[in-house]
Every structure is written in C-alpha cells, then in structure tokens.
Amino acid sequence: MTDDAPRVQFGIDGLDRMLGGGLIRQSICSIIGTYGTGKTTFALHFAHEGLKNGETVIYLSLDEREEMLYRHMEQKGWDVEEFKNTSLFVIKLDPTDFTLSINHLKNELPQLIREVGADRVIIDPISLFEGLFPDEATRRKELFRFVEIMRDEACTLLLTSETRENGSYSSKYALAEYMADTVILLRYVRSGELDEVHPAVEVAKMRRSDHSRGIKPYEILRDRVQVYFEANVF
Numbered sequence: 001m002t003d004d005a006p007r008v009q010f011g012i013d014g015l016d017r018m019l020g021g022g023l024i025r026q027s028i029c030s031i032i033g034t035y036g037t038g039k040t041t042f043a044l045h046f047a048h049e050g051l052k053n054g055e056t057v058i059y060l061s062l063d064e065r066e067e068m069l070y071r072h073m074e075q076k077g078w079d080v081e082e083f084k085n086t087s088l089f090v091i092k093l094d095p096t097d098f099t100l101s102i103n104h105l106k107n108e109l110p111q112l113i114r115e116v117g118a119d120r121v122i123i124d125p126i127s128l129f130e131g132l133f134p135d136e137a138t139r140r141k142e143l144f145r146f147v148e149i150m151r152d153e154a155c156t157l158l159l160t161s162e163t164r165e166n167g168s169y170s171s172k173y174a175l176a177e178y179m180a181d182t183v184i185l186l187r188y189v190r191s192g193e194l195d196e197v198h199p200a201v202e203v204a205k206m207r208r209s210d211h212s213r214g215i216k217p218y219e220i221l222r223d224r225v226q227v228y229f230e231a232n233v234f
Contacts, residue, residue, distance in 0.1 A: 005024045005025065005208070005209070006024070006025040007019075007020075007021045007022035007023065007024065007025065008022050008023045008024070008025050008027075008050075008119075008120065008156045009021070009022035009023075009049055010022065010023075010042065010045050010046050010049055011045050011046070011048065011049030011052070012042070012045055012224070012225045012226075012227055013227070013229070014216060014218070014226065014227025014228055014229035015042075015184075015201065015218075015225075015227045017212070017229045018201070018203050018211060018212035018214070018216065018227070018229065019182070019203060019206065019209070019211055019212075020206070020209045020210050020211050020212075023156055023182055024181065024182075024207075024208060024209055025156055026154060026155065026156055027156060027157075027181040027182060027207070027208075028147065028150065028151070028156075028157045028158075028159070028179060028180045028181050028182070029156070029157070029158050029159070029180055029181065029182040029183075029184065030126075030158075030159045030160070030161055030171065030176040030177055030179070030180035030182070030183050030184070031043065031158065031159070031160045031161070031184045031186065032160075032161045032162075032163060032169070032170070032171045032176060032177065032183060032184070032185055032186070033160075033162070033163060033185065033186030033187065034162065034163045034186075034187070034188070035162070037186035037187065037188070037199060038186060038199070038218075038220045038225065039124070039125065039160040039161075039162075039186060040063075040064065040069075040072070040124055040160065041072075041220055041225060042160075042184075042186070042225060043059075043122050043124050043158055043160055044059075044069065044072060044073055044076075045224070045225055046120065046122065046158050047059055047073075047088065047120065047122055048073060048078050048080070050119055050120040051080065051083050051087060051088055054087075055087070055119035055120055056087045056088075056089075056116050056117050056118045056119050056120075057083075057087065057088050057089070057118065057119070057120045057121075057122070058089045058091070058109075058112060058113065058116070058118045058120070058121045058122070058155075059088070059089070059090045059091070059122045059124070060091050060093060060104075060105070060109070060121070060122065060123045060124070061090065061091070061092050061093070061124050062092075062093050062095045062101070062123070062124065062125060062128040062129060063095075063124065063125060063128060064092075064124075065092050066090045066091075066092050069090055070084070070090065075222075076222065076223045076224065077223045089112070089116060089118075091104075093105075093129075095128040095129065095131070095132065101129060101132060102132070102142075105123075105129065105146060106145075106146060106149065109121070109150075110149055110150070110152075110153055113153045113154075113155055114153070118153075118155050119154075119155055119156065120155060120156050120158065121150075121153075121155045121156070121157050121158070122157075122158045122159075122160075123157070123158070123159050123160070124159075124160045125159075125160040125161055125162060126143075126159040126160065126161050126176055127160075127161040127162045127171065127172040127173065127176070130143060130161075130172065130173045130175060130176075131172075131173075136173075139173060139175065140175060143175050143179060144175075144179065147179045159176055159179075159180065161173075161176040169185050169187065169204070177204070177205065180205070181205075181206070181207040181208070182203065182205060182206045182207070182211075183203070183204040183205040183206075184201060184202070184203055184204070185201065185202045185203075185204050186199065186200075186201055187199070187200055187201075187202070188200070189215070189233050198217050198233060199217065199218050199219070199220075200215050200216060200217050200218065200233050201215070201216055201217075201218050201227055202214075202215045202216075212229075214232070215232075215233050216228055216229055216231060216232075216233070217231055217232075217233050
C-alpha cells in the first residue's frame with residue numbers, strides 16, 4: 001500500500017474519506033453509473049476542487065456543450081469566470097466526427113497537457129469515444145493504447161462512463177474499469193420492491209491504497225454533492 005502517496009481530492013468530503021484521502025496523484029479513475037446518477041456533477045466537483053487549489057484543469061466533453069458546463073458550475077455558486085482559458089480549459093468534441101475526435105485525444109491532448117501544465121484531465125464520457133470504434137478488438141486496442149499514452153503525462157485522469165444496458169455495474173464496453181487504477185460506482189438501490197430508490201456510491205477498486213469497502217448514500221444538492229460516510233444505505 002502507498003497511503004503516504006500525494007493525494008488529489010474531489011472536494012466531496014465523504015467520497016475523499018472513502019478514497020483514503022483522495023485519488024493518488026497521477027493515477028487514472030473511472031466513474032461508472034447509469035443515467036441520472038450525477039457522473040458529470042462528480043466530474044465538475046473534481047474540476048472545481050483543482051481550480052480552488054491553484055491547479056490547471058482540462059475538461060473534454062463529448063456530450064454537454066461548453067456553455068452548459070459553465071452554467072452548471074455557476075448554478076452551484078462556483079465562480080469560474082476568472083479561470084476560463086487560463087487554468088480551466090473546456091473543450092467540446094464531436095463524437096460523430098471519428099477522425100477529429102481520435103486526433104484530439106491521441107495527438108493533441110498530450111500536447112495540450114504539456115503546454116498548459118494540466119494537473120487534472122477529465123473526459124466525459126469516455127463511453128462515447130469508445131463507441132466510435134467499429135468492433136471490440138479495435139476498441140480494446142485503441143483504448144489501452146490511449147491509456148498508455150496518458151500514463152506518460154504528469155496529470156490525474158478522470159473518465160466517466162455509462163453502464164451497460166442490462167443494468168449491470170460494468171461500464172458500457174467493459175473497458176473503463178480495467179484501464180483505471182480506481183473505479184467509483186454510482187448506482188440506485190432500494191430496500192424493497194416498492195420502496196423509493198436511493199443513490200449510492202461505492203469504491204469498487206483502488207490500486208495501491210486502502211479504501212472504504214462500504215456502499216454509502218449520497219445526495220446531489222443545489223451547491224454540492226454530499227456523501228454520507230457515516231451512514232449505511234439500509
């Protein structure tokens with residue numbers, strides 16, 4: 001275990017406690033969850049915490065437009081105007097343009113990381129990028145090649161991914177969890193067939209660190225995400 005390793009926090013107290021103090025710096029983390037669980041909100045928390053700490057953040061979106069992401073942060077009361085294009089770089093990629101998206105991620109992203117000195121890089125969601133490849137073998141080869149490229153960069157990488165359509169807890173193409181050092185699962189749980197559902201978070205995997213094995217409830221509030229570390233789901 002490397003519990004004395006430098007940590008990178010989400011700024012979500014309960015989650016950082018589950019992670020033994022935060023992600024290990026310069027590691028790769030995947031957040032996996034079905035629709036509506038708040039994957040992008042968790043990713044934006046991660047970005048904002050870096051900005052507050054004087055770090056530089058690159059946010060690559062294959063889903064939301066730049067202005068929508070800025071609006072999301074502003075609605076939470078986070079003043080990000082001063083960070084735009086100085087320490088926060090939000091880039092919208094078109095997931096339907098295969099050549100352009102591949103070139104951005106494999107060639108231009110590493111160069112941009114070095115140019116701006118990025119400490120945190122977010123790709124939201126990586127599953128749209130994975131879907132650009134025509135078959136499973138090519139997808140696996142290209143994604144693992146991309147991850148190897150990113151491991152040479154001095155940044156912490158956060159990926160978000162949808163779950164499979166069958167409702168399992170694996171990512172859409174069952175690759176994100178194998179590429180990552182840390183896997184955070186967001187899910188809905190219920191105690192009985194007729195009870196209301198509750199969002200819950202689990203750290204399913206974390207290399208080189210102790211971490212919580214519990215499944216903890218969380219809420220997405222107006223200005224923050226609250227993970228209840230001391231509580232149990234049921």
